[in-house]
Amino acid sequence: MFWTAAGVAVLGFLVALEIAARDIGVPGPMTSQVKDLIYAPKPGPLYAGLALLMVVLTWRQRLLAAGAALGIDVVSALVRWMIGVDPPSEYFLGGGALWVILAFAVIAVTRRTGAERTLLLKGVGLAFLLMAGRKTGDTWLIITAKTRPTVLDPYVATADRALGDPSWLAGRMLEATAPIGTNIVQIVYAQLAVAAVVVALYQLRNVAVEGRFPRHHLVRTFLVIGLLGPAFYMIFPVVGPVFAYGPGASGTGGVEWSLLNLWPHTPPPLSTPHPMPYDGLTPRNCMPSLHTAWSIAIFIHTRRAPRPLRYAGTFWLVATLTATLGFGYHYGVDLLAGVVFALTIEAALRAQVRGWDRPAVVLVSYGTVVFTALLVSYRYLPMEMALHPRVWGPLLVLAMTSVVYVYIRTTRLWDADTGTVPARQPQPQPEPA
Numbered sequence: 251m252f253w254t255a256a257g258v259a260v261l262g263f264l265v266a267l268e269i270a271a272r273d274i275g276v277p278g279p280m281t282s283q284v285k286d287l288i289y290a291p292k293p294g295p296l297y298a299g300l301a302l303l304m305v306v307l308t309w310r311q312r313l314l315a316a317g318a319a320l321g322i323d324v325v326s327a328l329v330r331w332m333i334g335v336d337p338p339s340e341y342f343l344g345g346g347a348l349w350v351i352l353a354f355a356v357i358a359v360t361r362r363t364g365a366e367r368t369l370l371l372k373g374v375g376l377a378f379l380l381m382a383g384r385k386t387g388d389t390w391l392i393i394t395a396k397t398r399p400t401v402l403d404p405y406v407a408t409a410d411r412a413l414g415d416p417s418w419l420a421g422r423m424l425e426a427t428a429p430i431g432t433n434i435v436q437i438v439y440a441q442l443a444v445a446a447v448v449v450a451l452y453q454l455r456n457v458a459v460e461g462r463f464p465r466h467h468l469v470r471t472f473l474v475i476g477l478l479g480p481a482f483y484m485i486f487p488v489v490g491p492v493f494a495y496g497p498g499a500s501g502t503g504g505v506e507w508s509l510l511n512l513w514p515h516t517p518p519p520l521s522t523p524h525p526m527p528y529d530g531l532t533p534r535n536c537m538p539s540l541h542t543a544w545s546i547a548i549f550i551h552t553r554r555a556p557r558p559l560r561y562a563g564t565f566w567l568v569a570t571l572t573a574t575l576g577f578g579y580h581y582g583v584d585l586l587a588g589v590v591f592a593l594t595i596e597a598a599l600r601a602q603v604r605g606w607d608r609p610a611v612v613l614v615s616y617g618t619v620v621f622t623a624l625l626v627s628y629r630y631l632p633m634e635m636a637l638h639p640r641v642w643g644p645l646l647v648l649a650m651t652s653v654v655y656v657y658i659r660t661t662r663l664w665d666a667d668t669g670t671v672p673a674r675q676p677q678p679q680p681e682p683a
Contacts, residue, residue: 263477264382271389274396279385286348289330295384296347298447299377302469303351305454306373315350322346351377369461376469383476390480391533398487398534402629403494404523406537406581409628411520411636412643416582417491417575421514424576432576438566439573442544445566446472449551452559465603468551471596472544479540479591486625487534492578494526513578523632537625539580542588543595545570550596583628586650590621593657600661613660617653624649 268278277285286296300319304312323346351374358370410417424432438445446468453467492498496513512518545567552563574580594617601610624646627635635642 259477264386267386267389267393270393274393276389276392276396279382279389282385282389283348283381286345288345291345291348294443295381296345296351298443299380300347300351301447301451302380302454303354303373303377305451305457306369307458315354318353319346319350322349348381351381365461369457372463373457379473380469383473387476387480390483391535394480394483394487394534395530395532398484399527399530400525401487401489401494401528401534402523402525402537403488403491404518404526405632406488406583406628407491407495407518408520408523408632409583409635410581411517412639412646413582414639414643415517417578417580418514418517420572420575421491421578424572425514435569435573435576438569439541439577439579442541442548442566442570445548445562446544449548449555449559449563452555453551466600468547470599471547471551471592474595474599475540475543475547475592478595479538479543480535482537482625483534486537486629488536488581488584489528489532489534490536490579491581493532494528496578498532498578520636536580536584537587537628538591538621539574539584539588541570541574542580542585543592546589546592547596583624583646586646587621587624587628589650590617590624590653593617593653594621597657597660609660609663613656616656620649620653 264278264280268280271278271281285291297319300315304315307315326345354370355374358367358374362370424435450468450472453464454469457463488494490498491513494513495511495518497511549563549567552559555563571585574585575582594614597610597613597617601607601614604610627646631642635646
């Protein structure tokens with residue numbers, strides 16, 4: 251049921267996004283994906299998709315698929331170079347993975363039957379969902395920049411005073427660790443999807459042997475966060491402190507505070523916030539922080555993994571939070587919203603598997619209410635937060651912490667891997683007299 255609903259939802263969304271992208275003069279996700287068959291795409295998302303497809307294959311099939319993908323890429327790169335049709339690009343791998351995924355889709359339809367066909371189609375669908383998610387995100391970010399001429403950074407920056415301007419503090423701290431500290435957290439921030447694929451491959455390692463997918467796994471949460479999260483970029487357009495108040499917007503024009511280069515050494519002057527005009531190039535992708543949401547999802551899904559993977563999940567979470575603040579990509583209040591958003595999505599997906607009983611309904615409803623309350627307060631109460639930080643700072647943190655507490659308390663009753671309630675052990679019955 252999940253696969254059918256996900257397929258229909260993604261297809262409809264892609265078509266709508268393709269139309270919207272063409273209306274503003276940019277290529278849509280479907281057009282961009284077709285071009286990847288010929289030109290040199292970014293290889294990461296395509297080979298990550300192929301890796302997820304491989305969980306339904308035997309080891310022999312995996313080796314053949316990887317060899318075919320690399321072989322196609324090498325031949326394609328040579329042909330493009332010889333005839334000069336390749337546009338300027340730093341990549342020469344990637345299209346081969348897409349061709350192999352398409353080949354397996356054809357094989358599933360024409361050469362497989364029954365459960366074997368269903369399993370292979372699920373693997374193909376998983377790969378396409380990952381690739382479509384990346385293309386959708388890229389297109390959506392362009393649309394946010396083109397359709398939202400003003401941003402709400404002054405509101406968020408003012409509300410962030412209640413937390414002590416954490417982005418400015420983290421920016422100075424990270425600046426003091428350069429270049430070693432900055433290089434480490436930049437790699438972690440940029441390779442978040444790689445961490446997610448590693449965790450997903452661990453969770454899905456037995457799919458080919460068992461002939462079925464786990465009832466709940468990281469890829470589901472990752473995709474749903476990526477599908478729903480960007481909708482709030484249109485509702486609450488924010489570019490981030492390094493762009494709104496720092497050097498990230500150099501030369502873009504139409505910006506009030508960034509030309510002063512206030513971030514990360516000088517907090518912006520406290521004044522009544524108002525929407526701020528901004529360029530049509532920078533994505534409005536801060537509220538909520540999806541990097542925070544995704545890193546929270548990775549952290550949650552590594553709790554039942556082996557110790558090295560648990561440590562890696564914790565490290566990735568801490569490093570991602572450090573990067574989001576330290577590089578000026580997000581405000582502190584973005585991160586609070588991202589945590590609540592991630593836990594609510596994760597709880598809803600587990601409830602979809604386990605069943606919507608009262609604890610599940612309460613958890614998801616409470617997370618939704620808190621998330622909505624955070625966004626509304628950032629928009630309409632920022633001055634009150636800035637003027638009374640000793641009240642609002644703890645209150646904001648308490649709101650987020652309460653969702654964490656309710657999530658932990660509720661999910662203790664659920665199995666962390668499948669989203670089901672552990673079976674009760676039968677009690678011994680007394681012998682009949």
